Amino acid sequence: MVDDTRQRLLNSAGQIFAEKGFEAASVREICLRAEANIAGVHYHFGDKRQLYVEAVRVAQCAQSDEIPFPEWPADMPPTDRLRVFVGTMFERMLDSRRPKWHLQLMLRELAHPTEACEAIVKDYIRPMADKLRSILTDLLPPELDEMERWRMGFSIVGQILFYYVNRPIVRLLIGPEAYEQLTVETLADHVTRFSLAAIGHRPPVVSLAAASPPPEVVP
Amino acid sequence: MVDDTRQRLLNSAGQIFAEKGFEAASVREICLRAEANIAGVHYHFGDKRQLYVEAVRVAQCAQSDEIPFPEWPADMPPTDRLRVFVGTMFERMLDSRRPKWHLQLMLRELAHPTEACEAIVKDYIRPMADKLRSILTDLLPPELDEMERWRMGFSIVGQILFYYVNRPIVRLLIGPEAYEQLTVETLADHVTRFSLAAIGHRPPVVSLAAASPPPEVVP
DNA sequence: AATTCAGTCAAACGTTCGTTTTATTTCCTC
DNA sequence: GAGGAAATAAAACGAACGTTTGACTGAATT
Secondary structure: OOOHHHHHHHHHHHHHHHHHOOOOOOHHHHHHHHOOOOHHHHHHHOOHHHHHHHHHHHHHHHHHHHOOOOOOOOOOOHHHHHHHHHHHHHHHHHOOOOOOHHHHHHHHHHHOOOOOHHHHHHHHHHHHHHHHHHHHHHHOOOOOOHHHHHHHHHHHHHHHHHHHHOHHHHHHHHOHHHHHOOOHHHHHHHHHHHHHHHOOOOOOOOOOOOOOOOOOOOO | OOOHHHHHHHHHHHHHHHHHOOOOOOHHHHHHHHOOOOHHHHHHHOOHHHHHHHHHHHHHHHHHHHOOOOOOOOOOOHHHHHHHHHHHHHHHHHOOOOOOHHHHHHHHHHHOOOOOHHHHHHHHHHHHHHHHHHHHHHHOOOOOOHHHHHHHHHHHHHHHHHHHHOHHHHHHHHOHHHHHOOOHHHHHHHHHHHHHHHOOOOOOOOOOOOOOOOOOOOO
């Protein structure tokens, strides 16, 4: 394969960029890990920046392809679709079987956007947002304020992202043994129940038999 | 003031470290913005790394001091305390009146921990977690599983952090004009209502008069 | 008045960075 | 097998990096 070196460079670059960020990653280290010559970066990609952009693009494509959102049947109730959506997002984030630098690199780019960010939002974030919004459209009253619907979506996605971004902190807080219990299934179930209860499609996540003032029933 | 240069260096370093990260920030740029000589870094702090650690410490102290959690009266209901908690967190994050590099630097450190991370967790994160957990202890049934309580807390904090970490993306998604409507008050109200509804202390955030299957009442 | 010392300054240190040049190898075509 | 493009290798480029040096300043101490 003629592009073997190119592929190795992309893989190595993706890993190191994801670990250290663009500036802290050095072309020499990337080439060392790729077992390629330094000049290969210029030859195949032009310069360090373009290598970075290409690596982000690879990450984005792989991320979308590897765990696609399953096509749900037309009659699937929106509550079940939400559970699938949440589960898929968690799988994309926490499944340790596939290379982790894909999502890591994308989130780095999203947190501190460069030129590669636009493409991610357009091809990755936006479709996901649309998917969630279509679920929420079915879950929520149609006359609901558009802005309110956005906030619901952000509340759901925020819960999911938290566990990825703050993994090290969560581990420090609850301890390593409790941390091991945080499986994709457990978390997806919790977030789904929590969110559905918030919008009134499920009973509250806990029974409040013993707790303080009973909820009112009318706003 | 004898330590004037030291203070200027800390301020400048904090800003630039927060903007670019440790590696991408250069000592020369820091000194330039501080209007100080390059050698001052070695003289006052030893080296770049120790300057960074000191800057993080400054950020952490300032962040805790400037917007402390108000002392609530003993008889304040837990639902109100949650609203105050959420509001204070949002203020700490989104209030544009105070220098933003404090929190920015801390979150950078938390996302990619170095030696300065431990102190942040111990002196900043842990107290906040304890505060939230004490509220949840009152809100939730006492016999509730410890792990379940953690998950509730993470669901609440995750919603709040989302708006800070993903601010640029939120803006891209909903558009600039809608983005301007996202005030501290609006968001704090939403997150509090959403979360309280999830755990059954408020009616669902929206009326579901027009929506699909009615919620069951027993799990 | 002499001495001390924290603080600042310009200049240069050696290293590593991204990039480029030049030479060599590999592989396909004629 | 010769010719030529594609790919890789080795070496060096100038620039920027973090760090260090040694001289200088001004106020406090003796």
